[in-house]
Amino acid sequence: NAGVTQTPKFQVLKTGQSMTLQCAQDMNHEYMSWYRQDPGMGLRLIHYSVGAGITDQGEVPNGYNVSRSTTEDFPLRLLSAAPSQTSVYFCASSLTGDNYGYTFGSGTRLTVV
C-alpha cells in the first residue's frame, strides 16, 4: 500500500517553463489537496478536490491549474513558472474530508531560477 505518491521529489525550472507535479493515491480517497510550504508561512492550500471531476480553489491558486479525471490522480500544473513559486509542494488525500485526517505525500521541492 503506497499511500500518497508524489513525483518528482526535486525539480529545477527556468522562469517561464511549464511543468506538472504528479500526485497519486491508492487508498480510494475522495478528497485530495495541494499545499505549498514556505518559511514563516506554514502550509497554504492551493487547490483541492472532493471527488473526480470536482475541483475548487484554495488560499493561493494563482499560477496553478488542477484537474481530477480519476479518483487516484490529482496533478498540479504550473503554466509559466515564476521564482515566487519556489517552494515545497505537498499533495494530501483523505477518505471523507477532515474527520479522519489527511495523508500527505513526501513532497516535491521545486526551485524556479
Place this chain on the structure above:
Amino acid sequence: DQQVKQNSPSLSVQEGRISILNCDYTNSMFDYFLWYKKYPAEGPTFLISISSIKDKNEDGRFTVFLNKSAKHLSLHIVPSQPGDSAVYFCAASGATNKLIFGTGTLLAVQP
C-alpha cells in the same frame, strides 16, 4: 488574512516536562480542528483531532483542548520526549472541507 494562527514560532522544553502548543483561529464557521506533526524532508502526519462539539480529546500522551468562545485550541504533550521534536501545525476546516493550516511551531525537546 491568516485564519489560523500559531503565534509561537518555536518552543523548547525539557524531556519529561509538559509541552503546550497554542493555536488561534478567526473563522467561527470552523467546526473541526486537527494537529499535524512534521519532521524535516517528510510530509506532515496526522496526530489528533477534535470536533467543535467537544472541548477535550485525549490520545495517549497527547491531549487537545478547544475553547470555542476564545477561538483557541492547544495541544498538550505529557511527558515530552526527544522524539517529539518536530514542527507542529494546527489546522481547521468547516463546511467547505477546505483544511486550513497555521504557520507551525518548532518544538525542541531537550534531553
